[in-house]
Amino acid sequence: MKTILFVAAALAGSAALAQTNGTATGGQTNGGATGGSAGSGSIDGQSASTVGVGATSGDSSAVGVGGSAASVGGRAMSNGHVNPNGTNGVAHSQAMNQGTFAKSMTHTRTHKGQVLSRTRTMTHRPGEKPTVTTSSTPQ
Secondary structure, three states, rough: OOHHHHHOOOHHHOOOOOEEEEEEEEEOOOOEEEEEEEEEEOOOOEEEEEEEEEEEEEEEEEEEEEEEEEOOOOEEEEEEEEOOOOEEEEEEEEEOOOOOEEEEEEEEEOOOOEEEEEEEEEEEOOHHHHHHHHEEEOO
């Protein structure tokens, strides 16, 4: 019986942890560049993630963005948009339940032979300081 209570207490404690993380990478050659960034955050049953990638070579470029959000007992939304030229894109996602929220935003663009991408992720519980993570490329 003690083992079951200990496992239940450990699982309950792990659900209350706030977690954010992000990563970014990129590379450039004589002919073009690639890069992107991504991030995710979760807290108390709320989760939000976004990603953005881009590539450019000569006069051509492409950008792709996306995101997802999930909430246990609350609201979740995500959206993304890339301009018609394929050179600039942004994705947002957010999950919220009674003041506790996780959100993520990624902005990716190509400019002058480079791929620039930045992701900011935040989690917040009422009465506590928010946890924020930012990742970007070039670094």
